[in-house]
Amino acid sequence: MAISPPFPPHPPNPPQPGGAPEGGVLRHAHWWQRTGVRYGALITLLALSGLVILALVREQTGTQGFLVGLGLAVLPVPLLIAAFRWLDRVEPGPWRNLVFAFAWGACAAALIAIVANSFATRWIATATADPSGADTLGATVIAPVVEESAKAAAVLLVFLFRRRDFTGLVDGVVIAGITATGFAFTENILYLGNAFGTDQLTGDGGIASVTAATFFVRVIMSPFAHPLFTVLTGIGFGVAALSGERQRVRRVLLPLSGLLLAMGMHALWNGSSVLGEWGFFAVYGAFMVPAFAVLTWLVVWTRQRELGTVREELPAYAAAGWISPAEPYALGSMRARRLARDHARRHLGKPAAREVARYEAYATSLAFLRHRGRLGRAGADFVVRERELLNELWRRKDIARPALDHAARMTAPPVPVAVPPWAVYGAPGYGQGYGRPAGPGPYPWHPQHPLQAPAPQPLHARPGYSGYVPHPPYPRPQQHEG
Template identity: 75%
Template sequence: MATSPPPYPPYPSYPPDPAGRGLRHPRCWQRRWVRYWALGTLLALSGLIILALVREQTGTEGFLVGLGLAVLPVPLLIGAFRWLDRVQPGPWRNLLFAFAWGACAAALIAIVANSFATRWIATADPSSADTLGATVIAPIVEESAKGAAVLLVFLFRRRDFTGIVDGVVIAGVTATGFAFTENILYLGTAFGADRLSGGTGIASVTAATFFVRIVMSPFAHPLFTVLTGIGFGIAAFSGERGRVWRVVVPVAGLLLAMGMHAFWNGSSTFGQYGFFAVYGMFMVPAFGLLTWLAVWTRQRELRAVREELPAYVFAGWLGTVEPFVLGSMRARQIAREYAAYHFGKPAGRAVAEYEGYATTLALLRRAGRRGRAGAGFVGRERELLTELWNRRELVRPALDYAARTAAPRGRRGPAGFAPPLYGPPGWYEAPMPYPAYNPYRS
């Protein structure tokens, strides 16, 4: 008598509890909705306070002018960090938290702490209070306040924080929010100074401030804080064994961020052309180097996808073309566009989710093979495989089409279209011809 194939390919079961204990109910403060409510309330109160403080210093008109000018680089920076995170995109809630923390909580901490410290220094040495405040106090306070957001995501959203790219994205978005609020303050204050002095046009203080902060160095704050994010990213894939390493590297990243921030703030004390010298000889090369590092890390993640996923092909979880498709940004995009065009936007989102889960699975397997996955490896692997399996029928046509389209001419792709070597019989059918994707067809 024939038996039906199992619904899933075999995978390891959950490890038993050696003590035989059951599940414990979380305490009140451990419940997710309580943490979300408390965090949302904290950010909302911080936002209201920082709004009142900035408006008090700039005036209503200056605040509106500063807001309109400061928002200009925000979409560009957020889009750049989101593009960098396309291989394994993190949830939007993490980015919203990071931006809100930078714009509200970190900005409030910086304004209050910097003002208090500068006034305290002025009581002892009024002549050097502003210089010490800009080159010593501000870098320490601001980078610590921004780095707190990276620490919180690292501790409480650990599943979404798997490597350097995640650290760069969270740190960069946090610093973008901080720079947004700071630019409102500086531009609004400059506008108020122009109203008092009658300055207009290119010679105005507002135009000069806009050129320096928005045109020349919109990446300054993200560049500083990204060093902290890289430190946490290195700690993320170091695993549970290197506990000292997981503390030392983030602290080193934070200290580097403070040092770069102090060097940048102190450029005005290096002479008439000190600012431009530091900008051209230090900031631009550092920006290029960190950009290269982030892009190289993203390519490394794609290579991990191509190297680790074939194991799941042999087990019957994935189709033979999927490591090739999921390891190519071009093939991924083709698959998403094909699914959205033929089956609607929900199908396009399902393909994007499938790509994200598969990337997370590949990175998890690489960490497990290197002994860095931790005790929750089996459960997390099972969860990711289940998510992929539940979407397989919807995304398979798009992945097959992307494999045929993105493969080099004259070749069927690196894995061909043969069924997997192992797995339940009949779960995979050879790809059928699907209609060609033509975005210009009416």
């Protein structure tokens, strides 16, 4: 069974420009392959889409209607973003991915939807014998396909080009949910602005009946509607991310299945409007609310399972000396993580708290990487990525370890048995005729205590594992400086 060799005494040289391998021939990247060019093109595309969608919405609603719609549509956005960020607290993704997802949904996806839906509705009205049904057909058939495909494009882009940030189901849910939140924000501006214009035409001053009814249905009753649809697509991509690189058929079929489910639920929701008032509430109560509850339970359960993965995978690194014995327990508890950041903030200031937060994120990524390696789903860059994450942890250990050890002591359950004073590690007389505990610490030792749990079975001894076996920390260049 192939095992990677131990770490070299120093980290390898960074990749050379143009993607040349280490020691290979230096090749200059084409101009369109440069990171700056790609970022510039993406920002330009989103900015132009935003300007065009702004002009289109303002043209349809008028300036006053646009401002009213904007003021009302923004209300649920902070709550939805906060909810998705809460789900992503175990392994928080970078903000740039979330900003891109929201901007894509609010600008690019909304522009595609407005243009494609308008064109399709006009084509249906001219091609069919009954033009009166064009709007209904467009809303129930065309709109779900166009809108869900446009939103899914953002998830696909992150999945393809930010693969290291897209490692599981929660990542798919968060990216999809943020994208749909941006899309719903723009769509709500349009609907609320048009409703306000209708009230103005009927002679009602201010925000009257149509605007209030639209606000109640779209913002109060169903702010989660668009996120719910697109989250199904995100789940498909998230499960595909957990699949091995050789399972190509599965990695294609799962996202497509999620997209088809999203389109189907979206069509059911839009079609409920033609069933009358009671039909709408029947679909809302029989399908939307239960689906929202089930998906919420699934994501929260997955979040707790991720914490369990952290507690299970990190002890191997504690046994090798990379982290302290208490850290796997502390990093597997959101309460302990928060206490560690608070402890660092009180004693060393906000920059130290940010370093502890980064340490927690890198340690979580390391646990997930090792878990994928144990299941045979890690990529070819497993060893390189593991080394990078260990480097990041080692750089921050002097700040993070004391905070996490403190948090572990504050949150650990009591020792389940009475331990005499002479059995406390570090106390006078300790160790006379008794075995040393599995890890250091000023706490009583018991084999079942989470802070003193013995190291798990090495991964290379488990069936099917062909990944890297962690070795003790190796010297860093900065240790020899000065």
